Amino acid sequence: MTLTEFLQHLANGVSLGSLYALIAIGYTMVYGIIRLVNFAHGDLLMVATYVAFYGMILFSLPWPLAFLLAVAVTTLMGVTIERVAYRPLRDAPRITVLISAIGVSFLLQNLGLVVFGGRSKAFYVPPFFAAINHIGDTTVPNLVWFIPLVTASLLLVLIHLLYRTRIGMAMRAVARDLDTARLMAIDVDQVISFTFVVGSSLAAVGGLMWGLKFPQINPLMGAMPGLKCFIAAVVGGIGNVAGAVMGGFVLGVGEILLVAFFPDLAGYRDAFAFILLIFTLLIRPTGLLGERVAEKV
Amino acid sequence: MLIGLLLFTAGCTPKPAEQAASDVIRIGVFEPMTGDSAAGGQMTWEGIELAKELHGEVLGKEVELVLVDNKTDKNEAANAAIRLIEKEKVVAIIGSYGSSLSMAAGPTVMEKKVPAVGCSPTNPLVTKDNPYYFRVCFIDPFQGSVMAQYAYEDLGARTAVIVRNVADAYSVGLNNFFKEAFIKLTGDDKAVLAELDYQQGDQDFTAQLTSIKKENPDVIFAPGPYNDGALMIIQARDLGITAPFLGGDTWEAPEFIQIGGQNVEGVALSTHYSIDAAPTEAAKEFVDAYKAKFNKDPNAFAALGYDAYMVILDAIERANSYEPTAIRDALAETAGFKGVTGTITLDDNGDATKSAVILQVQDGAFKYLTTVEPN
Numbered sequence: 001m002t003l004t005e006f007l008q009h010l011a012n013g014v015s016l017g018s019l020y021a022l023i024a025i026g027y028t029m030v031y032g033i034i035r036l037v038n039f040a041h042g043d044l045l046m047v048a049t050y051v052a053f054y055g056m057i058l059f060s061l062p063w064p065l066a067f068l069l070a071v072a073v074t075t076l077m078g079v080t081i082e083r084v085a086y087r088p089l090r091d092a093p094r095i096t097v098l099i100s101a102i103g104v105s106f107l108l109q110n111l112g113l114v115v116f117g118g119r120s121k122a123f124y125v126p127p128f129f130a131a132i133n134h135i136g137d138t139t140v141p142n143l144v145w146f147i148p149l150v151t152a153s154l155l156l157v158l159i160h161l162l163y164r165t166r167i168g169m170a171m172r173a174v175a176r177d178l179d180t181a182r183l184m185a186i187d188v189d190q191v192i193s194f195t196f197v198v199g200s201s202l203a204a205v206g207g208l209m210w211g212l213k214f215p216q217i218n219p220l221m222g223a224m225p226g227l228k229c230f231i232a233a234v235v236g237g238i239g240n241v242a243g244a245v246m247g248g249f250v251l252g253v254g255e256i257l258l259v260a261f262f263p264d265l266a267g268y269r270d271a272f273a274f275i276l277l278i279f280t281l282l283i284r285p286t287g288l289l290g291e292r293v294a295e296k297v
Numbered sequence: 298m299l300i301g302l303l304l305f306t307a308g309c310t311p312k313p314a315e316q317a318a319s320d321v322i323r324i325g326v327f328e329p330m331t332g333d334s335a336a337g338g339q340m341t342w343e344g345i346e347l348a349k350e351l352h353g354e355v356l357g358k359e360v361e362l363v364l365v366d367n368k369t370d371k372n373e374a375a376n377a378a379i380r381l382i383e384k385e386k387v388v389a390i391i392g393s394y395g396s397s398l399s400m401a402a403g404p405t406v407m408e409k410k411v412p413a414v415g416c417s418p419t420n421p422l423v424t425k426d427n428p429y430y431f432r433v434c435f436i437d438p439f440q441g442s443v444m445a446q447y448a449y450e451d452l453g454a455r456t457a458v459i460v461r462n463v464a465d466a467y468s469v470g471l472n473n474f475f476k477e478a479f480i481k482l483t484g485d486d487k488a489v490l491a492e493l494d495y496q497q498g499d500q501d502f503t504a505q506l507t508s509i510k511k512e513n514p515d516v517i518f519a520p521g522p523y524n525d526g527a528l529m530i531i532q533a534r535d536l537g538i539t540a541p542f543l544g545g546d547t548w549e550a551p552e553f554i555q556i557g558g559q560n561v562e563g564v565a566l567s568t569h570y571s572i573d574a575a576p577t578e579a580a581k582e583f584v585d586a587y588k589a590k591f592n593k594d595p596n597a598f599a600a601l602g603y604d605a606y607m608v609i610l611d612a613i614e615r616a617n618s619y620e621p622t623a624i625r626d627a628l629a630e631t632a633g634f635k636g637v638t639g640t641i642t643l644d645d646n647g648d649a650t651k652s653a654v655i656l657q658v659q660d661g662a663f664k665y666l667t668t669v670e671p672n
Contacts, residue, residue, distance in 0.1 A: 005507060008536070012503035118331030118366075119339060120524050122555035132535055141535045214500040215531070216524045216556045220332065224498055259504035266494040266505060267463040 001260070004137045009260045010253070011144055017252025018148035019209055023229035024236065024244035025155060026202030032239035033175045033195045035094065039101040040081055042226015043108035044200055045207030048074040049123060049217040050116055052208055056124050063126045071204040078200025079193055087189065105226070112219025120218040123211040147209050154202060155245055162241070167194055175239075224270075231277045237290025246288055251276065321361045322619050324609060325381030327392040327402065332369025333497070333522050336550040337394035337598055341416050344595065344602025345391055347587055352606075355613045367393055371401040378402035382409045388613075388621050389414065391605045394598065396420030396467040403427050412625035414609055416601035417546060417569065420470040424647040431628050431647035433604045433636065434569050435671070437467070437545075441474025443567045443653045443669045444518065444543050449482040452541060454515035457489050460505065460529065462521040464497035471520045471545050479518075490514050495525070502529045506536050513540070520545035527556035534560045541565070549596055554661055564658045565666065569597040570638040571654045573665035579607075583637045596663070597638070597654075604636035 023045065030038045048070040055066035085104050089097045133140045162168040170191045173181040182188050210225060211217055228251060236247025251273055259266045280287060326345055328338035342364065349362050363385045367374040374393060381387045382405065390406060390413040393399050399418035406413040406429045415423055415432035419440055424430045448454040457479055462468035476489050490512040493505040506529070509517070517533070517540050519526055526548050533542070542561075546568040554561060572584060572594050583603055587595040611634055613619065616627035634641040639651045652670045656663040 002511070005511065008507045008510075009504060012501075012507060016501055016503075113331050118335035120336070120552050120556065122552065122558070132537075134537075139535060139537050214528055216500075216528060216552070218335070255501075256504045260508060263491075263493060263505070263508060267496045269496055269499060 006260075008138045009256055011138060011140055013253035013256035014249070015144040015147055015213070015252075016256060017249035018151040019206070019213060019248075020225075020229050020232045020252045021245040021248025022147070022151040022154065022209060023203065023206035023225055024232040024248045025151075025158065025241055026199040026206065027230055028233040028236070028238055028244035029158065029202070029241060030195055030199040031233070032241070033171050034086075034178075034192055036086065036097050037101065037230065037238075038199065039098070039226065039230075040104040040108055041199070041203050042222035042224075042229070043105050043112075044074050044078055044203035044222070045210055045225060046112060046217070046219060046222040047077055047108065048204035048207035049211040049221070050112070052211065053121055053123060053217060063124065067208055070208060071201050074204035074207070075197050075200045078196045078203065082193060082196040087192075105223075109220055109223070116219055118219065120216045123215040123217050125212055125215050129212050143209075143213055147213065150205065150209060151245065151248075154205065155241065158198070158202075158241060161198070167191070171195060228270075228273050231273050233287075235276055235280045235287055237287025240287065240289045243287055243289030250288075321359045322355065322613075323361045323363055323385060323387045324606070325378075325385055325387035325390040325392075326362055326364045327367045327374060327377035327381060327390065327398075328364070328394055329369040329398060330364070330366040333524065334369040334395050334398075334547075336523060336552050337417070337547065338366075338369075340550070340596060340598040341392075341394050341602040343587070343591060344416075344583075344599035344604075345606050347583070347590060347599070348603040348606035348610075350590075351582070351586055352610060355610050356617065356619070358619070360610070363387055367398055369395065369398070371397055374398040374401040375405060378405040378413070379409075382406070382411050387411065388619050389609045389624050391416065391602070391609065393418065395465075396423055396470065397465055399423045399430070400466055403430055406430060410625070411621040412609075412612075412628050414605045414628065416605040417598055418467070419546065420466045421646075421648075422466065422470070427647070428629070429625055431608075431631075431643055433608055433638070433641050433649050434601055435651045435653060436648050437471045438474045439650075439671055440545055440567050440653060441471050441476075442478035443655070444545065445475050445478035445482055446669070447565060447567075447655055448479065448516045448518070448543060452516055454541075455483055455485070455488065456512075456514045457516045457518055458491045458493065458509045458512055458514040458540075459489060460493045460495065460502075460517065460519035460521070462497055462525060463494045465521055467545070467547065468521040472518065475518050475520075497522075499525070500528055502532050503536065506533050506538060510536060510538055516541050516543055518543045520547060523548050523550040523553040524556060527553050527561060530557050530564065531560045546597060549598070549656065549663060554658060554663070557658075558661075561658050562660075565655060566657075567653045567655055567669075569651065569654065570600045571597070571656060571663075571665040571668075574654050574668050577635060577637060577639060579635050580637045600637045604638050604641065607636060608634055608641060 051073045052066045052070035055061045055069050085100045129143050131142045170186050174191050232247035232251045233244045236243030330338045365377040367377045396418040399415050412429050417434050419437045421436050459472045461472050542564045544566040548566045549568045612627035616623040631643045641649045655666045
């Protein structure tokens, strides 16, 4: 393997890893605040791509507008899901909410099949994203640097939000202890709704980036990214935002390098992610950046 | 939407068990209406539906089609066959697009003794050692040699790289047959420089493609699901790989061109039928009716769906019976049947020997290049 080739693999890995990271951030943030793995997160990706797709096709919106509309609609949907499927179960055992989340995921997928049909649609890629730069012999499409940039900016915005604003303080308080937060006059419902606003808009941006990178969309497209990015979040330490980014990169770069160095194992690419998950849970259950948490008694 | 309703009604209406005593006969269809191969299944279904509209009666009874979606999933495909036979009491089955999906249903149709006719599953294993499975299309040893010949003669290729979807019997099989034929043509054991694998559902092929860039092959053969192919070609062009891509019949889906856009210009593929090839007598009725109903030109899958239905009807008439075993025996004797996609004669395996068509993507559409006769 030449250096050029290795650099190309690395560029590919960073591009994929930052996409995983972007989606994992939303997963991990919602979990961190209300201890819920929102399995519908992956399907919100799908919703966002379809809204953008139809915005451009039916209403001939310019793409930035269509993308904004997609983020708005997806955010509304995420908040609605929380209101309808999770809030009534706030005091139920955690497993109940988890089952509800899986139900929502299936509902979205099958609604998608009924409304949009089962056949793939081609996602429009604006010329800016399709443009390719050559650095030496390494080719870098604009998307390869654009996605990491988006991931990094959103990460910074999120960290600022969590640690520098009132609502962020409220979110952290709810994460620490929901009942006590309520006693301290924090409007828990509002805080959780806001958490879903942030989480869903992150899912929407992730979905749009996914659509740009792999321009074919179908109603079941969210399932695998949803699983993989959940794994990325666990590997990084679920509930830890910086950990999610790290997990995303470990997974993305790991997958690419696995195929690059062991082409015969290419068929086991998804297995790699799951093996990584199992090992993480066995060796460091709290993930790379997770802290040892003593069970509350 | 309509499909969803069809599935819904097919799955929910209670049916009288005394099928034989009623005045309808039921033919089952299992196709991927959703999932990775949804386009293939839906195009095939269009042809089957059309055939039933034009020829909805056999031996004085009305034909009823029962469609089950196998969701491009092998387990679902096996279940679909069981459901069609046990619950829906069909006398014959049509399907499925996708060799792996057909193979999943193989043991069931053999055990329950209900004949199945595949429209476009091209892997030899679909019918091998299975007296109850037939097909109206050619098989992959032929398709592989057609593409190898095209690469060698028309493109002047002397080296190739092949890309396999390891979970897809069609992709693995067709690649092997191409490789055999290509090595024979070039007389060079090393003519295939690399064989790359990927897994069903993968969307990122950059790692595999980066590895073959330095091989600089004359041609890349990558048959598999159409969306995999389209994404792979986009990524290859992004990485600066200029070698021509070749594929098989599965790439003949509008999605392939919609997704691939400019990147798939010039891609060539083999398929079963083209509206621009020499038309058969049966084709005229089909093409006109199809255009009237769907407002577009039919492709190979619709045509094969039509033929599969017509071959079953023909067998029922010759058997003069609605008994699945009798239909099976009549199917096995199908000879010289004038179908839309050519003359269909089923051999001992239940396979048809037919010509192949080569298409090329030009200006965002599949253009007919040539017809290759079986040797």
